[in-house]
Amino acid sequence: MLDLSKLFGKKKASKDLAKERLQLVLVHDRANVSPEFLESIKDEIMKVLEKYMDIDEENGLDIHITTAKSEDGDFQVPALTASIPIKKVKSRN
Amino acid sequence: MARTKSQVIVVTSGKGGVGKTTTTANIGVGLSQLNKRVVLIDTDIGLRNLDVVLGLENRIVYDLVDVVSGKCKVRQALIKDKRFEGLYLIPAAQTKDKDAVSVEQMKALCDELKNEFDFVIIDCPAGIEQGFKNAIAGADKALVVTTPEVSAVRDADRIIGLLEANEIDEHYLIINRVRQDMVKRGDMMNMDDIIEILNIDLIGVIPDDESIIVSTNKGEPAVVNNKSNAGQAYRNITGRINGDNIPLMDLDSSNGLLKKIKNMFSKK
Numbered sequence: 001m002l003d004l005s006k007l008f009g010k011k012k013a014s015k016d017l018a019k020e021r022l023q024l025v026l027v028h029d030r031a032n033v034s035p036e037f038l039e040s041i042k043d044e045i046m047k048v049l050e051k052y053m054d055i056d057e058e059n060g061l062d063i064h065i066t067t068a069k070s071e072d073g074d075f076q077v078p079a080l081t082a083s084i085p086i087k088k089v090k091s092r093n
Numbered sequence: 094m095a096r097t098k099s100q101v102i103v104v105t106s107g108k109g110g111v112g113k114t115t116t117t118a119n120i121g122v123g124l125s126q127l128n129k130r131v132v133l134i135d136t137d138i139g140l141r142n143l144d145v146v147l148g149l150e151n152r153i154v155y156d157l158v159d160v161v162s163g164k165c166k167v168r169q170a171l172i173k174d175k176r177f178e179g180l181y182l183i184p185a186a187q188t189k190d191k192d193a194v195s196v197e198q199m200k201a202l203c204d205e206l207k208n209e210f211d212f213v214i215i216d217c218p219a220g221i222e223q224g225f226k227n228a229i230a231g232a233d234k235a236l237v238v239t240t241p242e243v244s245a246v247r248d249a250d251r252i253i254g255l256l257e258a259n260e261i262d263e264h265y266l267i268i269n270r271v272r273q274d275m276v277k278r279g280d281m282m283n284m285d286d287i288i289e290i291l292n293i294d295l296i297g298v299i300p301d302d303e304s305i306i307v308s309t310n311k312g313e314p315a316v317v318n319n320k321s322n323a324g325q326a327y328r329n330i331t332g333r334i335n336g337d338n339i340p341l342m343d344l345d346s347s348n349g350l351l352k353k354i355k356n357m358f359s360k361k
Contacts, residue, residue, distance in 0.1 A: 013279025018243050019286050025243075026250050026290065 148312020203231025
């Protein structure tokens, strides 16, 4: 019988899927951040940034915890990723 | 007089059903076979099982709650295993409330038992509630049991975090129920995958083995069965706990002819 999965290239080993999913879920578990906690970080960051620039809060503002490789590249570590669209930088006098 | 190297070791996992009780029983029997004085404490109040895994269920008079509440002396609650010299059990209470034991009571009990025994081994309940807090209260070291499944590994990570928060920094991983055939075809995480994820020292890998179920049926831990692969894995772990340097088991050949021939020559 023709094995279709072989015809369309080898399927990823399920253990690699398990590993990737675990690494991602553990970053969140370990960081132990609640949505409220993240919201309060966001508010603080925005307060500071608004002193210097106008932020487009409606479009594409996104602050969340994600994963990054550690400096030696051996481990996944949590990272705060922020995408903050700027409308206009305020002039500094 | 306090024994100089007495250790309290908690066997924990977070997730239920990964082999904590089986591990506790096998390591306990294994250490007694190395001429150590060992007491096992079942802290899973309401869901007592270590007694039945060890085949001591008919010998229970007093339990852990009776001891900590002062209803009996520690000595009275110790069930002596007649088959294995130096091995004793303090069973969990089956009918009492989970909160019948406190952290302070467990610490005091562990300290008292350290005077009498080389090893105090604590079988921890599943979960991270009061029973877990009690089980780790008096522990010097921890053995974290997991299986190669996402749920068990995730819970092990949580437990490792809690152990560190409670300053039990010496903790080792046991990976239980490894199916080498599935590892080979990429359908089960291997030991390197799990160590990388959890970032913890490994003390042993136990193959998935029918002989564990047979030994539980009989109430005779597999560690004394020379024909059992899992029993061999437990003997290795026991030796490592005792401070011996034993290489990791080669799971590939554990069922092979060569291994069987080796076993024939290595029997005492």
